[in-house]
Amino acid sequence: MPALSETPPAPDLPGLVALTDLVKSGAPIQVAEQYAFQPEHAARLGVAAKGWLGEVFQTQVSAAHGYHGVSLIRRFLGIGFEDATIRASKFKGSVVKSPDRDGPPKVDSLEEEGQTIATLDFDGRFGVFDFVGTQYFSWIRSQRVMLRGTNGELNGYDLRFLRTFQTPAYGRLERVDTGHGGNLEGHAHSGIQAMGEWVYRNPFPAARLADDEIAIATALRGMGEFTQGGPPPYPLAEACQDHYLAMTIDEAARTGETIRTQRQPWA
Incomplete structure (x- = not known):
C-alpha cells in the first residue's frame, strides 16, 4: 500500500537506511516535504527555470528549519546526492516573546532564541543555511532568500539579470491575489509574476488557503497522482538526503568541526 x-521520515541515520531498504524491496513510500511547493519558493524555482539567472551556483536560505531549509537549498542549486563540506555554528540570544502555536503572547517578556548558521559547499555550488527558532511565528524576524547565478540574482523579491552583456534588466516577484479592494472574486491566491510573465500559478486558485496550505495540498495531490501511476512528488531518497545533511549541520555545530558528508545507501 502506498x-x-x-x-x-525517520529520526536518525539507521532509521533512514531501514526505510531505504523497504523502498528497495518495493514499498511505495513518498514524503510530505512541502516547502518547495509554497508559492514564493515555487516562484523562485520558476525564475531559475526561465534561465534569467544563468547557472545558479549560490543560494542563501533563511526561511525554514533543518531538513526543510536543506530541501530548499538543494532545489535552488539543483543538487542531487552530491557530497558537501559543511561548517556550522549555533548562537543564543534574547528577544521579546513572539507569537507561537498558541497565539499571540499574553505578557511582555523576553525569551531565548537559538540560531543556526551553516555553509554547505558542494564543490562549485554553495549554500548558506540560516534559521532562528522563533522565525516561523515572529512579527520581528523575517525570511531571507537569495539565488545567485552567472547571469543574474534574485534577492528576496528583487530580480536583476542581463538581457545582453550590456543590457541589465530589473523586476520583482509580484503576487497576484483576488479579493482585495473592490474585487469580488473571493479572497484567494492566483499566482506570482515576474517581468510580466507567470513564474508560478496556484493549482487551487479558488480556495481560501494560506501559502503553506497550498503547498501541503500540492503535495497531497501529487501523492494521489503517484498512486495512479504518476510521477513521485517527493521520493524517500530525497527526504533522506535532506535529513542527513540537516543532521550533519547539527553535528558540525555541536563539535565545531568541518565535516565532509559521505554517500549513503539511498543515493
Whole structure:
C-alpha cells in the first residue's frame, strides 16, 4: 500500500537506511516535504527555470528549519546526492516573546532564541543555511532568500539579470491575489509574476488557503497522482538526503568541526 510519510521520515541515520531498504524491496513510500511547493519558493524555482539567472551556483536560505531549509537549498542549486563540506555554528540570544502555536503572547517578556548558521559547499555550488527558532511565528524576524547565478540574482523579491552583456534588466516577484479592494472574486491566491510573465500559478486558485496550505495540498495531490501511476512528488531518497545533511549541520555545530558528508545507501 502506498504511504506518505511526515518529515523527517525517520529520526536518525539507521532509521533512514531501514526505510531505504523497504523502498528497495518495493514499498511505495513518498514524503510530505512541502516547502518547495509554497508559492514564493515555487516562484523562485520558476525564475531559475526561465534561465534569467544563468547557472545558479549560490543560494542563501533563511526561511525554514533543518531538513526543510536543506530541501530548499538543494532545489535552488539543483543538487542531487552530491557530497558537501559543511561548517556550522549555533548562537543564543534574547528577544521579546513572539507569537507561537498558541497565539499571540499574553505578557511582555523576553525569551531565548537559538540560531543556526551553516555553509554547505558542494564543490562549485554553495549554500548558506540560516534559521532562528522563533522565525516561523515572529512579527520581528523575517525570511531571507537569495539565488545567485552567472547571469543574474534574485534577492528576496528583487530580480536583476542581463538581457545582453550590456543590457541589465530589473523586476520583482509580484503576487497576484483576488479579493482585495473592490474585487469580488473571493479572497484567494492566483499566482506570482515576474517581468510580466507567470513564474508560478496556484493549482487551487479558488480556495481560501494560506501559502503553506497550498503547498501541503500540492503535495497531497501529487501523492494521489503517484498512486495512479504518476510521477513521485517527493521520493524517500530525497527526504533522506535532506535529513542527513540537516543532521550533519547539527553535528558540525555541536563539535565545531568541518565535516565532509559521505554517500549513503539511498543515493
